[in-house]
Amino acid sequence: MIFRTEVVCYLYIAVCVCMLVFNCLLILYRRYENRSLQKYINQISALVDSQLECLSYSDEMHQEIQQRLGKRLRRIHFLRAFHSVITEKREEEPALVERYLLKSRPMFSDLVASYRKEEDIKQAYFAFVMADFSVCRWVHEDPIIDFMMELIVDKSAYCRENALKALYRFGDADNVLLALRLIDENNVFHHEKLITDGLLSFAGDRQELAALLWKHFHEFHLELQIPFLNYIRAVSSDFREPFYEMLANERTDKELKIALIRYFWRHPYPPVAEVLAGFLEREDSRDWEIAAIAATAIRAYPGEQTILVLRKALLSANWYVRYNAADSLKSLDADFNMLASVFNGQDRYAREMLLFHEQQHEIKEQAQKEAELV
Amino acid sequence: MTEIVKVFLDYVNVFFILYLLVYSTFLFLSVTVGTSVLYKQFQMRQLHNELKHDYYLPISIIVPAYNEEITVVDTVISLLQSQYKLFEIIVVDDGSQDNTSQVLIDYFHMHPIDHPVHKQIPCQPEEFFYQTYRGNIPITLVRKKNGGKADSLNMGINVSKYPYFICMDADSMLQDDALENIIRPVMEDENVIACGGLVKISNGVTIKNGKVVNYKLPSNPLVCMQILEYDRSFLASRIFLDQFNANLIISGAFGLFKKELVIAAGGYDHSTMGEDMELVVKLHLFCRAHNIPYSIRYASEAICWSQAPTSLRDLMKQRKRWHLGLFQSLWKHRKLFANTKFGVVSVLSYTYFLLYELFSPFIELFGLATILLAFAFNLINVPFMILFFLIYAGFGALLSLTAFFARIHTQNLTLCLSDVVKVVGLCLFENAGLRLILAFVRMTAFIGYKRGKHQWGRIKRQKMSIEL
Numbered sequence: 001m002i003f004r005t006e007v008v009c010y011l012y013i014a015v016c017v018c019m020l021v022f023n024c025l026l027i028l029y030r031r032y033e034n035r036s037l038q039k040y041i042n043q044i045s046a047l048v049d050s051q052l053e054c055l056s057y058s059d060e061m062h063q064e065i066q067q068r069l070g071k072r073l074r075r076i077h078f079l080r081a082f083h084s085v086i087t088e089k090r091e092e093e094p095a096l097v098e099r100y101l102l103k104s105r106p107m108f109s110d111l112v113a114s115y116r117k118e119e120d121i122k123q124a125y126f127a128f129v130m131a132d133f134s135v136c137r138w139v140h141e142d143p144i145i146d147f148m149m150e151l152i153v154d155k156s157a158y159c160r161e162n163a164l165k166a167l168y169r170f171g172d173a174d175n176v177l178l179a180l181r182l183i184d185e186n187n188v189f190h191h192e193k194l195i196t197d198g199l200l201s202f203a204g205d206r207q208e209l210a211a212l213l214w215k216h217f218h219e220f221h222l223e224l225q226i227p228f229l230n231y232i233r234a235v236s237s238d239f240r241e242p243f244y245e246m247l248a249n250e251r252t253d254k255e256l257k258i259a260l261i262r263y264f265w266r267h268p269y270p271p272v273a274e275v276l277a278g279f280l281e282r283e284d285s286r287d288w289e290i291a292a293i294a295a296t297a298i299r300a301y302p303g304e305q306t307i308l309v310l311r312k313a314l315l316s317a318n319w320y321v322r323y324n325a326a327d328s329l330k331s332l333d334a335d336f337n338m339l340a341s342v343f344n345g346q347d348r349y350a351r352e353m354l355l356f357h358e359q360q361h362e363i364k365e366q367a368q369k370e371a372e373l374v
Numbered sequence: 375m376t377e378i379v380k381v382f383l384d385y386v387n388v389f390f391i392l393y394l395l396v397y398s399t400f401l402f403l404s405v406t407v408g409t410s411v412l413y414k415q416f417q418m419r420q421l422h423n424e425l426k427h428d429y430y431l432p433i434s435i436i437v438p439a440y441n442e443e444i445t446v447v448d449t450v451i452s453l454l455q456s457q458y459k460l461f462e463i464i465v466v467d468d469g470s471q472d473n474t475s476q477v478l479i480d481y482f483h484m485h486p487i488d489h490p491v492h493k494q495i496p497c498q499p500e501e502f503f504y505q506t507y508r509g510n511i512p513i514t515l516v517r518k519k520n521g522g523k524a525d526s527l528n529m530g531i532n533v534s535k536y537p538y539f540i541c542m543d544a545d546s547m548l549q550d551d552a553l554e555n556i557i558r559p560v561m562e563d564e565n566v567i568a569c570g571g572l573v574k575i576s577n578g579v580t581i582k583n584g585k586v587v588n589y590k591l592p593s594n595p596l597v598c599m600q601i602l603e604y605d606r607s608f609l610a611s612r613i614f615l616d617q618f619n620a621n622l623i624i625s626g627a628f629g630l631f632k633k634e635l636v637i638a639a640g641g642y643d644h645s646t647m648g649e650d651m652e653l654v655v656k657l658h659l660f661c662r663a664h665n666i667p668y669s670i671r672y673a674s675e676a677i678c679w680s681q682a683p684t685s686l687r688d689l690m691k692q693r694k695r696w697h698l699g700l701f702q703s704l705w706k707h708r709k710l711f712a713n714t715k716f717g718v719v720s721v722l723s724y725t726y727f728l729l730y731e732l733f734s735p736f737i738e739l740f741g742l743a744t745i746l747l748a749f750a751f752n753l754i755n756v757p758f759m760i761l762f763f764l765i766y767a768g769f770g771a772l773l774s775l776t777a778f779f780a781r782i783h784t785q786n787l788t789l790c791l792s793d794v795v796k797v798v799g800l801c802l803f804e805n806a807g808l809r810l811i812l813a814f815v816r817m818t819a820f821i822g823y824k825r826g827k828h829q830w831g832r833i834k835r836q837k838m839s840i841e842l
Contacts, residue, residue, distance in 0.1 A: 012398055013765060016772035019406070023779045026413075030783065076421070121414075125421035157562045158423035191561045197427045319492045352490050359487045360505065367507035370483060 033077075040081035044072070048085050048100075052093070055100055070107040074114040076122050083129050101133045108135050109143045116147060120156045127151055127162035134203065136170040145175055152179050153186045160190055164198050171204030173212050181216075184224050195227035196234075206235045214239060222253055229259035237267035248275055258293050265297035273301035277309045280321070288318045295324035299331050307334050314342055314350040326353035330361055379751050386744045393737065397730055398769060401606075405773045407617060408609030409780040415675060416784040425561050426554075431538055432460040433553060433630070436530030438523050439544035440468045445681070446544045447481045454508050455584035458553035463513045465544070466530045469520030474544075475504070478515050482506045489514065489533065495641030497521060497528040523626070524642035524649035531633060531641060539636075541650075543627045546680040547576060550584025556630045556676035559669075567632040568657060569671045570624035572608060575601045576679035591793040596689065598796060599804040600682045605777040608674070611726075616672040620723040622658070622703075624670070626650035628678035635660070635668075646706065648699020655707045658719050677785075690815045697819040700732055735817035738810075763806075770805035 047069050051061045072078040090097040108130065115126040127148060136142050144166075151163035160183075167179050176199070183190055202209050213228045220228070232239055246252050247260040261279075264272040279294035295313050298306050310332075313325035329339065336343075342350050418424075435453055439446050446465065453463050467475045478484060484504035491500060498521035505514045518529050527541055540556065542548070552571060559566045578592035591598050615621045624631075626649065636642075639660040642649045654670060661668035683689040710716050710724040729737075748754035778797060782789060789797075 010765070012402060012769050013772070015402065016769060016776065019409070019776045020772060023776060023783070027779075027783065080421075121418055121421050121423055124423045128422040156423070157425065158418065161425055162422070189564055191564070193431060194425060194427060194561055323490075323492075349490070352488060355488050356490050359485075363485045363487060363505050364507050366485065367483075371509070 037077060037081060037084075040078055041084055044069070044078060044081045045085045048082075048089065052089065052096055052100055055103070056096060061100075061103060066104070066107055069104075070110055073107070073111055076118070076125065079125070079129060083132070086133065101135055102137070105135045105139070105142065105144075108133075112143045112147045116150075120159050123151055124156065124159040124162045127159065127166050131162060131166035131169045134169045134171075136166075136172075137203070138171050140172055140174065145170065145172075149175075149179060149182060152182050153188060157190070160188070161194060161198075164190075164195075165201070168198050168202045171202065173202075173204055173209040176202065176209060177212055177216060180220070180224055184220050189223075192223065192227040192230070195224070196230040199227065199231040200234055207238075210236045210239070214242070222255060226255055226259050229256065229263060233259070233263040233266055239263070240267055240269040240272075244269055244272055244275075247272065254287055254290060257290055261290070261293045261297045265300050268300040270301070273298065273303070273306065276301070277305065280309050280313045280316075280325075283313075283316060283318070283321065288321060291316070291318065292320040292324050295321050295328055299328035302332050304338075307332065307338050310334075311339065311342060314353065315347055322350060322353050326350075326357045329354065330357040376751055376753075379747065380753060383744060383748055383753055386741075390741060393729075394766070400726065400730070401770075401773055404611070404614030405606070405609050405777050408613035409776060411613050411617075412609075412674060412780050412784040419675075425558055428459065430458060430460060430554065430557050431560065432462075432536040433458070433557065434530070434534030434536040434539040434633075435461055435463050435553075436527055436534065436539055436541050437463065437465045437544050438468060438526035438530065438541070439465055439470065439474050440520075440523070440526075441470045441472045441474060442544035443470070443472045443474045443477045446474055447477055449542075449544050449546060450478065450482070450513060452547035452581065452584060454511065455550055456548060456553050457550045457584070458557075459510075461511060461553065462534070462536065463511065464530045464533050465513070465515045466526040466533075467515065467517045468522065468526040469498075469501075469518065475515060475517050479504050482508070482513055484513070484515055489516070491529075491532050493532050494637045495528045495531060496644075497525050497532060500529065522644060524644045524646070527649070528641045528644075531636065534633065537633055538630055539633050540628070540630050541626060542629075542678060543680060546573075546627050546678050547581055548584070548628070549581075549586070549677045549679070552628070552676045552678060556628070556673050558675075559671040559673055560630075560632075563669055563671075565667045565669045566671050567635050567661065567668045568624055568654065569630045569673050569676075570612060570621065571628035571630075571676035571678050572612075572674045573604065573625045573627045573678050573680050575604060575682040577682055577684065579679055581679065586787065589787045590790070591796055594684050595796075595800055595803075596686060596808075597682050597684055598800050599808050600689070602774045602778055602797065602801055602804050603808075604682075605781050606774045609777045609780070612672045613674060615723055618718045618722060619669050619671075620718045621670050621672055622655055622719070622723045622727055623651045624654050624672075627680045628676070631657075635666075643706070646699055646702040647695050648703050651699060652703040652706065655703055655710070658716070659707060659710070662716060662719075686811075689812075693812050693815050694819040697732075697735075697816040700727065701820075704728055704732055735813040738813050739817055767802060767806040770809070771801040774801045774804060 047065050051065055051069075054061050069082070073082055086097060086101070111126070115123055118126075130136070130144055130148070136144050139145070148163040148166050151159045155163075164179060167175050180195070182188075183195075199209070199213075210232045214232065217225060217228060229243075243260050243263055247257060247264070252260070261276065264276070276294045276298045279290050280298070283291040291313070295310065298310065307329065310325045310329050311334075313321055314329070316322050316325070339354065342354060345351070437446070437449060437453075442449075450463060450465065453461075465478060467478075484506040487503050487505045489500075489503035489505070498519040501517045501519065503514065503516055505512060507513070514533060516529055516533055518526065530541070531539060538557070538560070540553070556569055556571050559569045575597060577594070577597045578590045579586055580588035591601065611623065612621060629650065631653075635657065636653065639653075639656050641653075643652045643656070646652045657668070657670065660666075683692050704724070704727060710720045711728065712725070713720045716724075745754065745759070775798065778801075781787075
């Protein structure tokens with residue numbers, strides 16, 4: 001076998017030299033890019049300034065300038081420059097810039113056709129800019145909104161997230177519902193935490209959105225139902241009755257029950273106390289999570305009965321139930337006499353749990369005092 | 375006799391050509407892929423492709439410490455400077471002989487507490503607990519009987535209260551956005567069960583409020599060479615293997631894990647020195663055995679700064695320990711060897727670590743012995759041998775430089791001209807000199823090796839450059 005080893009080695013060296021040259025070129029390109037970005041910023045700034053000036057004394061803008069801007073913003077570098085200019089000017093004259101952005105909606109709508117052909121990263125950036133500018137605020141239909149809907153399915157998580165952010169910022173509850181329906185119908189994974197936090201940034205009427213989500217609640221899969229409940233928990237206490245029925249229903253999914261218990265922790269509803277006590281008293285090792293969260297939530301329902309239930313829960317075989325029960329007893333400031341049987345009893349674990357929460361509470365208070373002094 | 379040697383050397387030649395060809399190809403591919411991934415991530419950052427939220431998943435940060443009185447306070451301070459809002463810090467003092475616990479208690483005004491422990495994985499018994507709060511962040515100190523790093527991590531897992539935990543070294547500092555970046559893969563993909571961060575050498579770096587304010591290469595050439603080596607190997611064995619969900623290592627200096635799965639898999643193994651690698655290999659096996667869809671990811675934007683050994687002696691000790699850990703992990707999970715049932719984890723990763731990490735010093739020794747044999751029988755072309763060696767060293771050096779500069783550019787770090795010159799000069803020596811020394815160290819790692827010995831890697835600690 002004739003094998004010219006050195007040829008292979010030289011080949012590799014050549015490839016490496018190419019990589020080094022690539023690196024050097026990239027440094028130069030980045031320097032050029034930084035300089036050119038500044039150049040673009042100056043160009044865009046001049047155009048935006050003249051439009052803002054126009055708007056400051058009339059309700060019209062120069063159409064020709066707007067067309068020139070529209071053409072330039074098809075390129076991502078100019079869009080970056082535009083974003084930078086607007087961000088700066090918005091700090092100086094927020095009301096005027098907001099007016100300008102709302103009036104520029106047709107220009108942004110025209111950009112959709114260009115960005116629809118771009119790669120994911122640039123589309124995600126376009127969505128980010130639309131979210132930041134809130135150009136379709138309280139608008140129900142627009143090519144931008146259609147494009148955001150397209151980005152939600154079959155794109156990267158970043159595209160989806162930025163498109164959702166834009167829809168939350170636009171403030172139209174129907175469109176948000178439609179976007180979430182797309183996620184649900186296409187079985188797209190979007191972390192429940194991201195959806196909950198996103199919904200909380202909704203710029204429209206939060207109560208209206210909560211009502212809409214509840215109205216269509218049963219049309220969605222569990223993955224979306226949980227963030228819906230989390231969102232409603234944060235914005236409204238008007239759902240106690242229907243949620244109570246759902247919680248009391250034995251067929252309700254475990255994860256939903258947990259979300260509902262959290263709701264009733266934040267928005268107490270007297271009939272729920274009995275349901276929570278039931279979860280603790282009929283603790284099932286398969287559903288220990290429900291008992292554990294019930295042990296926490298029941299603190300929102302102070303009373304002798306609650307203390308008795310929690311005292312019993314302290315003896316649970318499950319570590320988390322004991323832990324949360326002790327924490328609740330501490331937060332309820334339970335009377336020592338009622339807990340004497342635990343302190344003097346045989347269950348060392350129950351006693352230790354109570355002592356731990358007692359000490360932890362003191363340490364927290366101490367740390368707060370020290371922080372205030374500093 | 376000469377004929378026999380000739381035939382033998384012919385076979386050896388073919389073996390080494392193939393061996394080096396595969397290695398060079400792997401290295402080349404990994405640096406190329408790694409570099410392009412870094413540049414893509416850089417572009418994504420510029421264009422706001424991000425998952426930024428106010429509230430993320432809660433995380434427990436476990437800091438195992440043994441004789442870390444010099445660095446442990448700085449480490450906790452660096453954690454408190456994080457932008458992340460929901461986490462707890464658990465420092466596990468593994469029976470230190472210095473004042474590790476005391477310096478923490480004094481600095482953070484910690485209070486004793488009778489902390490119940492939910493022992494889900496075995497570990498040595500606790501001696502005492504201290505706790506305090508900084509804002510909403512609880513800082514818990516556990517002092518336990520000495521049992522090694524794996525044992526301390528298991529204790530930390532038992533004490534932790536959140537569903538994800540991070541393990542990190544007590545001589546490391548996290549950048550302020552490191553927690554946010556390391557949890558991001560979990561938000562992107564529900565199947566992510568573990569995620570490694572990028573570990574970089576902190577010698578010469580000044581960090582203020584969790585941000586790098588001054589990046590300068592250290593004056594110690596040994597540390598500079600390790601920086602080059604880290605960059606190359608992180609690009610090679612982390613980013614590249616990440617493309618196939620085939621990473622076998624998440625550095626013990628900075629990694630995130632799903633607690634529930636780690637507990638189900640049995641936690642960290644006390645009996646190995648490379649507990650970080652062993653856990654990751656075990657998680658691969660566990661998830662595949664139980665048909666759990668999983669992904670083990672690598673987040674190159676989650677940056678942890680860690681101290682590197684400054685003396686050759688410390689470096690040798692560290693590498694010896696790493697090599698033994700590698701051996702123990704690969705041996706313990708030897709059923710991965712050439713087992714196509716485990717897919718790319720077996721075919722690509724396990725084979726790579728076996729041939730090019732574990733066996734490489736022995737193969738290199740074998741190569742040297744055949745050179746001597748060829749000399750003895752006058753069967754060697756000396757000029758070609760030298761040329762070959764130089765080309766090989768040059769190839770490695772160029773890849774190191776590519777990896778190094780790719781990292782510098784994509785993390786917005788700036789280097790002065792003298793540092794650039796230093797790097798270019800040292801990359802050749804790193805490939806032609808240090809690599810050989812470390813190959814010798816790894817080869818002799820098994821001398822004096824005792825099974826089941828709980829050891830902490832000790833290097834001389836320095837105060838970190840952290841500004842408050």
